[in-house]
Amino acid sequence: MTVSTNPTVGQEMEHPSAPLLRMERIPHVWCPSCGIGTVVKCYATALERSGVDLDKVSVVSGIGCSGRVAGYLKLDGFHTTHGRAIPFATGLKLGRPELLVTVISGDGDLVGIGGNHFIHAARRNLDLLVILINNFIYGMTGGQNAPTTPLGAKSSTMPFGNFETPFNLPHLAASSGASYVARWTCLHIRRLTWSIEEAIGKRGFRFIEAVAPCPTLYARLNKLGSGLDAMRFYHDTAEIRNGADTREVDVSFQSPIICGKFVDEERPTFLDLMHDHYSNRLGDGYVPMPPEGGMLHER
Amino acid sequence: MSGRTEIRITGFGGQGVVLAGHIIGRACAIHAGRQATMIQSFGPEARGSACSATLVVSDREVLYPYIQRPDIFVVMSGEGYEKYGRELKEEGTLVFEQDLVHPRTVEGQRACGVPSTRIAESLGRTIVQNIVMVGFFAGVTGLVADEAMRDAVRGSVPAGTEDLNLEAFEKGLEYARKSPGESSVSVSEPSLEEVSP
Amino acid sequence: MKADPAGVLTGSHYLDGDFACGEGAMAAGCRFVAGYPITPSTEVVERISRRFPTLGGTFIQMEDELASMAAVVGAAWTGSKTMTVTSGPGFSLMMENIGLAAMMETPCVVVNVQRGGPSTGLPTMVGQGDVMQARWGSHGDYEVIALSPQSPQEAFDLTIDAFNLAEIYRVPVMFLMDECVGHMTEKVVIPEAEAIEIEPRRLTEKSPESFDPYQVEEGQLPEFARAGDGYRFHTTGLTHDEHGYPEMSVECQEVNVSRLVGKIRDNADSIVRFEEEGVEDADVVVVSYGITARVARLAVEEARSQGLKVGFLRLVVIWPFPEKRIRELAGSVGAFVVPEINYGQIALEVERAAAGQAVTWPVHHAGGAVHSPDAITEIIIKAAV
Numbered sequence: 109m110t111v112s113t114n115p116t117v118g119q120e121m122e123h124p125s126a127p128l129l130r131m132e133r134i135p136h137v138w139c140p141s142c143g144i145g146t147v148v149k150c151y152a153t154a155l156e157r158s159g160v161d162l163d164k165v166s167v168v169s170g171i172g173c174s175g176r177v178a179g180y181l182k183l184d185g186f187h188t189t190h191g192r193a194i195p196f197a198t199g200l201k202l203g204r205p206e207l208l209v210t211v212i213s214g215d216g217d218l219v220g221i222g223g224n225h226f227i228h229a230a231r232r233n234l235d236l237l238v239i240l241i242n243n244f245i246y247g248m249t250g251g252q253n254a255p256t257t258p259l260g261a262k263s264s265t266m267p268f269g270n271f272e273t274p275f276n277l278p279h280l281a282a283s284s285g286a287s288y289v290a291r292w293t294c295l296h297i298r299r300l301t302w303s304i305e306e307a308i309g310k311r312g313f314r315f316i317e318a319v320a321p322c323p324t325l326y327a328r329l330n331k332l333g334s335g336l337d338a339m340r341f342y343h344d345t346a347e348i349r350n351g352a353d354t355r356e357v358d359v360s361f362q363s364p365i366i367c368g369k370f371v372d373e374e375r376p377t378f379l380d381l382m383h384d385h386y387s388n389r390l391g392d393g394y395v396p397m398p399p400e401g402g403m404l405h406e407r
Numbered sequence: 408m409s410g411r412t413e414i415r416i417t418g419f420g421g422q423g424v425v426l427a428g429h430i431i432g433r434a435c436a437i438h439a440g441r442q443a444t445m446i447q448s449f450g451p452e453a454r455g456s457a458c459s460a461t462l463v464v465s466d467r468e469v470l471y472p473y474i475q476r477p478d479i480f481v482v483m484s485g486e487g488y489e490k491y492g493r494e495l496k497e498e499g500t501l502v503f504e505q506d507l508v509h510p511r512t513v514e515g516q517r518a519c520g521v522p523s524t525r526i527a528e529s530l531g532r533t534i535v536q537n538i539v540m541v542g543f544f545a546g547v548t549g550l551v552a553d554e555a556m557r558d559a560v561r562g563s564v565p566a567g568t569e570d571l572n573l574e575a576f577e578k579g580l581e582y583a584r585k586s587p588g589e590s591s592v593s594v595s596e597p598s599l600e601e602v603s604p
Numbered sequence: 605m606k607a608d609p610a611g612v613l614t615g616s617h618y619l620d621g622d623f624a625c626g627e628g629a630m631a632a633g634c635r636f637v638a639g640y641p642i643t644p645s646t647e648v649v650e651r652i653s654r655r656f657p658t659l660g661g662t663f664i665q666m667e668d669e670l671a672s673m674a675a676v677v678g679a680a681w682t683g684s685k686t687m688t689v690t691s692g693p694g695f696s697l698m699m700e701n702i703g704l705a706a707m708m709e710t711p712c713v714v715v716n717v718q719r720g721g722p723s724t725g726l727p728t729m730v731g732q733g734d735v736m737q738a739r740w741g742s743h744g745d746y747e748v749i750a751l752s753p754q755s756p757q758e759a760f761d762l763t764i765d766a767f768n769l770a771e772i773y774r775v776p777v778m779f780l781m782d783e784c785v786g787h788m789t790e791k792v793v794i795p796e797a798e799a800i801e802i803e804p805r806r807l808t809e810k811s812p813e814s815f816d817p818y819q820v821e822e823g824q825l826p827e828f829a830r831a832g833d834g835y836r837f838h839t840t841g842l843t844h845d846e847h848g849y850p851e852m853s854v855e856c857q858e859v860n861v862s863r864l865v866g867k868i869r870d871n872a873d874s875i876v877r878f879e880e881e882g883v884e885d886a887d888v889v890v891v892s893y894g895i896t897a898r899v900a901r902l903a904v905e906e907a908r909s910q911g912l913k914v915g916f917l918r919l920v921v922i923w924p925f926p927e928k929r930i931r932e933l934a935g936s937v938g939a940f941v942v943p944e945i946n947y948g949q950i951a952l953e954v955e956r957a958a959a960g961q962a963v964t965w966p967v968h969h970a971g972g973a974v975h976s977p978d979a980i981t982e983i984i985i986k987a988a989v
Contacts, residue, residue, distance in 0.1 A: 130838070133849060163834035168678070179838055179850065184831040186681065187840035187850070188674065189704050195638075195671035199678025199686070200831055202662045203636050207682070207832050225674075228667040386657045395610070395660045402635030402660055403683030403805055403830065404608055429789065433618035436791040445618075445789040470898045471977065472788050563618075 125152035128162070130182050137176055141335020143294030143320025144174055147241050150297060150318075151212065152181065154304035165208045168197040170222060172248045173322075174214035174241040191222030194229045197236050204401035205379055208237070208308065215242040215256040219275055223255070230284035232378040233312040239304065240277065240315065241294075243322040251325030258361035262329040276358035277317045282371045287312035289354065289371035293342040294320040296367060303369060312377045319365055332362075412550065413474035414462040417491055418483030418504075423537030426563065427481070428460030430541050431550070434559035435464045439551040444469040457490050464550065479548055482508050483523070483540060500588075502544050504536075519547040519588025526578050535575035538564070542576035546583020553580060607631050607764075607800035610659040619792045621785040624756040625715055626651035627794060628763025629687050633802050634713070635661040636686040638675035640668055640694060643727045644783040645717035648689040669694040673701035673714070680710045681839070683805050683830035685767055689715040691783075692725060695734055695741070702776050703742030704841045706864055709818075709826060711770035711805070713763070715779040717786040718894075718945075720971030730783040731971035732894055732945035738778040739923050745861050747868035749875055750778035750923040752894040756790045762920070768803035769875065773867055774825050780922060782945070784895040784974060805830075812836065817848040825867060872924040879918045880929075882908075886915030888987045889933055890941045891954050893919040895974055900943050903980035912988045922950070930957035939987035943967035943980045963987065 123129060129152065138144050155165065162183060169178035171190035178185035188196045193211045201209045211218070218226050218240050229236060245263050246252040253263040256277065257270045266272075282289045288307050292300040300318060307314040319342070321327060323335040332338055342365065349357075350368040357366040376384070386394040414431065418424045425447045435443035447460040461474045480495040481502040482488045488508045495501060497515045505520030512518075521543040527536040538560060545556045557573060564572040611630035619627065626648045629637070637656070639649040653663045666672040669690055676686040690698060695716045705712055718734050720726030734741075738750045749769050753759040759781060770777040808815055808827035817837040818826045829835035842850040843857045868875065883889050888907075892900040897918040907914045915937065919926065930940070930953075939962055942951035951966035958964055965987045969975050 130849075163836070164832050166831045179840065182836050184681075184836055185838040186678070186831075187838070187842065188677075189700050189841055192670060192674035192701060192704075195666060195674035196678035198664070198666075198671070199636065199638065199675035199680070200682060202664060202675070203679030203682030203684045203686070204830075204832050224667050225671050228671075382662075390657055393658050395658055397635065397660050397662050400832070401682040401684055401830075402662070404605070404633040404635070404685070404802070405804070429618060432789055437616050437618055443618075443790070445620075446784075446787060447789075468898075469790075470902045471974075472784060472895070472898070473974065559618075 125149055125156070128152040128155060128182050130180050133180055136180055138173060139324045141323040141338075142173070143243070143318065144177065144241055146294040146297060147212070147239065147300070147318045147320065148177055148180060150301040151210070151239065151304055153301050154308060157305050158308040160208055160308060164206060165210065166197070166200050168193045168200065168209065168211050170213040170217035172214040172217050172246065173243065174212065175217055177212040191217055191220070192225065193217065194222060194225040194236065194238065198229060198234055201235055202379075202397075204399070205397060206399035209235070210237045210239065212239045212241070214247070215240060215244070215277070216246045216254045219277065219280065220255045227280070227284040230281055230286045230313045230315070233285055233287055233375060234378045235311055235313075237307050237314045238316070239318060241318050241320050242277065243320055243326060245322055245326045247322045247325060251322065251329055256359070258359055260361045261326070264325070264329065274359065276354070278315070278357050278370050279354035281315035282354040285313065286315045286371060287373055287375055288314035290315075290369040291317040291319065291357065291365075292367050293346050293365060294318055295339050295342045295346065299367070310372075310374065312375065319359075410466040412464045412479065413477045414464065414479045414481065415459060415474060415477040415491055415494065416462070416481040417457060417459040417487030418537075419486065420458050422458070422483050423534070424458045424483065425460050427537040427541050428462055430556070430559045430563045431544065432462050432464075433563055434551050434555040437562070438555035438558040441466060441551070442469050444472045446472055457484065457487050459487070459491065479550075481540065481544055483537070484508065500548060502540070502547060504540065517588050519543070519583070521579065521582050521586070523579065526582065527575060530571065530575055530578065532571060535572055538572045538575035539579040542579025543583045544579070545576075546580045547588050605802050605804050607797040607802050608633060609797035612797040612800060613794050614796050615794055617792045617794065618789055619756050620647065620787055620789040621753065621756040621759040621781055622647035622717065622787065623651045624759040624792045625763045625779065625781065625786075627792070628760040629713070629767070630655060630659065630661070631760070631794065631797070631800055632685060632764040632767035634685045634687050634767060636676070636679040636684040637661070637663045637688065638666050638672040638679070639663070639689045640666055640672050642691045642694045644719055644786050645689045645691040645715065647786070648715060648717070669697035670700065673698040674704070676712050677701055677705045677708065677710050680705070680712045681831050683807070685711070685805070687713040687715065689717070691717045692719045692721050692727070692731075692734070693723070695737065699737075699741040703744060703746065705776040706742065706746040706748065707841050707860070708839045709774040709864070710776065711774050713766045713770055713777050713779055715781065718780060718782045726972050728783070729972040730895065730945060730974060732782055732896065733949070733971060735780065735922060735944070735946065735949040738780055746864040748775055748778055748923055749773065749868065749921065750780050752780045752919060752922050753785055754894055754897050754918070755785060756788060756792045759785060760792050760794060764800060764802075768801070771803040771805060773871065773875075774828070775868065778923070780894065782894045807833070816846045818844060819846040820863065868924055873928070875921055875924055876926045876929075877921040878926050878929065879920060881916045883915030883917060883933055883937070885913055886937050887913045888939045888941055888984055889915040889917055889937050890943070890980070890984065891917045891919070891930070891950065892943050893922055893950065896943050896945055899974045899977055900980050902977035903984060906977060906981045907984040907988070910985070912984065914984055914988070919950070925953045925957065927953070927957035930954055931959060931961075934958035934961035937962050939963040939965055941965045941967060941980065941984050941987050943969070943975050945969045945971050945974065
C-alpha cells in the first residue's frame with residue numbers, strides 16, 4: 109500500500125483509497141507481500157462503495173500486525189489492548205448505537221487471547237462487523253504458534269510442527285451465533301471486497317475471515333517460498349463453495365482452503381432484542397438510549 | 408455507646424428476615440429521626456437455612472456498625488434460635504414465633520411470643536408473617552412510634568400490597584397489646600379469635 | 605451543569621452502600637455500565653440494571669471483567685459517562701484496560717467493593733487490601749484518583765464526585781468501597797437534581813481539520829472529540845504523539861508519561877480531600893479511611909477519655925495522598941496511628957510522608973471483620989508514650 113508511482117511518466121499518483129487512508133503514516137509497518145494491506149484496501153473500497161456516512165464509522169483493532177489496521181484508516185480509530193477489540197467495540201456500539209463499528213484484527217488477537225469475547229459477541233448477535241486477518245501465527249512477536257496454526261505446520265514455538273488442533277473459524281463463528289459468515293483469501297480481492305460491502309449492509313454479528321499467511325515467518329519456517337508462491341498456491345488450490353457446511357471448512361496444512369459465504373441469516377440483534385423486550389415489559393416507561401448516544405448536554 | 412440498641416433478626420430463608428430488618432431500620436432512620444445501621448448476613452447462609460440481619464439503632468452516629476450482643480433478638484425459626492440464642496443480653500428481650508421456637512427460660516430476659524405464621528395464615532397470606540412479626544415487635548419493644556413503623560411498612564413493601572401488609576402489621580401490634588410478653592418464658596396465649604376482626 | 609432529574613431519585617431513602625453508589629452514578633449522569641457479577645459488588649449493577657431502561661441508559665453484563673473494563677473505555681469515547689463495578693479478583697482482571705484508560709486519557713469510574721484477599725479470599729467479608737493495587741495495579745507509570753466512602757450516604761455523594769473528577773482530569777477514577785459500607789443499610793438523602801453539580805464532558809470546539817487528539821497547551825489537558833462526530837481521530841494504548849499516532853521514542857514517552865503523572869501530581873492540592881479534627885495540639889494523630897475510619901473514631905474517643913491528646917484525620921480521597929498535610933503534622937505530633945484492613949498500605953504512605961519526623965504505628969487487620977476499637981486504642985496508648 110505504498111504510494112504508487114506511474115512508471116511511464118514518473119508522476120506521483122494518488123492512491124485510489126487515499127481519502128480513507130492516513131497517508132501521512134505511509135509507509136506502513138507491514139512486510140512486503142503481507143496480505144494485511146490487501147485487506148485494508150478491500151475494506152476501504154467496500155466502505156466507499158457502500159455509501160455509508162464515513163463520519164459514523166469506527167474501526168477498532170487489538171494488538172499484533174493486524175492490530176495496526178485502525179492506525180492507517182482515516183476514520184475514528186481505536187488501537188486497543190490485546191484481545192479486547194471486540195469488547196471495546198461493544199462499548200462504542202452500545203454507547204452510540206448509530207455508529208457502524210468494525211473490528212479488524214488478527215487471529216491470535218480475536219480468537220486466541222480474545223476468544224471468549226468473540227464467542228459471546230456472536231452469541232449476542234451484537235451489531236459488529238468483524239474482519240479477522242488469519243496469518244496462521246503470531247507475527248509481530250516472531251512467529252509463535254497460534255490457535256489457527258494448521259496441524260503439522262512449523263512455528264517458532266512448535267519447531268517440530270504443530271500438534272494442536274486449530275480452530276475452524278467459520279464454524280466457531282457460525283455455531284456461536286454469527287448472522288453472516290464468510291471466508292476469502294487475500295488473493296480474492298474482488299470477492300473479499302464484495303463480501304465486506306455486503307456485510308456492511310447487513311446487521312448483527314458479521315464475521316469475515318481473510319486468510320493471509322504471514323509471508324515472513326510462516327512461509328519461511330515452513331519453506332513455502334515467496335509471497336508470490338503463496339498467492340500462486342492459493343490461486344491453484346482455493347476452492348469456492350458458497351453455502352458450505354461450516355463443519356467441513358477446517359484448514360489443514362497446505363491443503364485446499366474452502367472459501368465462500370457460508371452463513372447469511374438475518375436475526376434480531378442485541379439492540380433489537382433489548383428494545384423489543386423493554387418496550388414490551390415497560391411500555392411508555394422505557395426510555396431507550398438515543399442513536400447519538402447517552403452523552404449529557406447542557407440543558 | 409450510650410443510647411445504642413442492638414438487634415438481631417433471624418429466621419429461615421423466605422421468611423422475609425431482611426425486609427423485617429429493613430422496615431425497622433427505616434422506621435428509625437427515616438421516620439423517627441434516629442440513626443439506624445442494618446447489616447444483613449451474606450453468602451451461603453443467606454440463601455440457606457439461618458438467615459440473619461442485624462441493626463444498630465442509636466441517637467448518635469453509629470460508628471461501630473456490627474452488634475456485639477443484641478438487646479433485642481427477633482427469631483422466627485428454631486434453627487435461628489439455636490444458632491444465635493445465647494448472644495442475647497441477660498436483660499434482653501426475646502421476640503419469637505411461638506409455634507416455631509421453643510425458647511429456654513432465662514432469668515432476667517423478657518420473652519414475647521407471637522403465633523405470627525398462624526396470624527398471617529388467617530389473613531390468607533403466609534408471606535406477611537414477617538410483617539405480623541414487625542407489628543408485634545413494635546408493640547412489645549416500643550422502639551419507635553407505631554406511626555413511624557406504619558410509614559416504613561408502607562414505603563418498603565411492593566406497590567399494591569400496602570393494605571395487606573398494613574393489616575398484618577396491625578394484627579401483630581394488636582397481639583402485642585393483648586400479650587406483651589413475660590419476664591420469664593411461660594407464655595399465655597390468647598386465642599386467635601381474640602385478635603381476629 | 606446541573607444533574608438530569610431523570611437520574612436523580614430525590615428523597616430520603618434507606619439504602620445500602622452498593623445501591624447508594626448506583627444511585628450516585630445515575631445522578632452523576634452515567635448512562636453506560638458494563639459489569640460481571642461478583643460478590644460483594646453485584647448489588648450496584650442490580651440497582652442500575654433495574655433503573656437504566658427508564659432513563660436512557662444501557663447496562664450490559666459482559667462475559668468477564670476484562671471485557672467489562674474494555675467496554676467501559678470504548679463507550680466513554682462516545683461521550684457517555686461510563687462505569688464498571690467489581691470486587692477483588694475482578695479488579696485484578698480489569699487492570700489491563702485501566703491502563704488503557706489511563707494511557708488514552710479516558711474519563712471513567714471503576715468501583716471496587718473491597719473484600720478479603722488475596723485470590724478468592726473472603727468473598728462476602730470486608731477487606732481494604734486493594735489500596736495499593738488501585739494506584740499501581742496496571743503496569744507502567746501513571747496516576748489515578750481514588751476515593752473511599754465511609755457510609756452509604758458517602759457512597760452516593762462521592763460517586764458523583766468520582767464522575768466529576770474523571771471528567772476534569774480525564775482519568776479512570778477508582779471508587780474504593782469496602783464490603784462493610786457496600787452491604788450496610790443506612791439513611792441516604794438524595795437532593796434535588798438542581799442541587800447536584802455535574803461536570804459535563806467537554807467536547808473540543810476545534811474543527812476536524814485543526815483538531816489533534818493529544819495536542820496539549822502548556823499545563824492543559826488534551827481536548828476531547830467523541831467517535832462519530834467527524835473528527836476521524838486515532839487513539840492507541842501505544843506511546844503516541846499529538847496526533848494519537850504510535851511514536852516509539854524516548855522523547856514521546858517522556859511527554860506521555862509526564863502528562864499522565866503530572867496532571868494528578870501537579871493538581872494534587874485541588875484533588876486531595878480529608879477531614880481532620882483535634883489535630884492541632886495532638887500528640888498522636890489517627891489516620892484512617894472507609895469503614896475503618898468510623899471504628900477508629902471510637903478508639904479516639906476512648907483514648908481522649910483517658911486524657912490523651914489524640915487527633916483524627918480521615919482520607920476521603922486516598923489517591924493522590926495528602927502528603928503535604930501529613931508532613932506538616934509530622935512536625936508537631938509524636939506519632940501517627942494507621943488502622944486499616946490490610947497489613948500496612950496507607951501506613952507506608954504515612955511513614956513516607958512523615959519522613960522520620962514522627963513515628964508511624966500501623967494497626968493491621970487481615971480482613972473479614974472491622975477492627976475492634978480496643979485494638980486501636982491499645983496502639984494509640986502505646987504510641988502516646
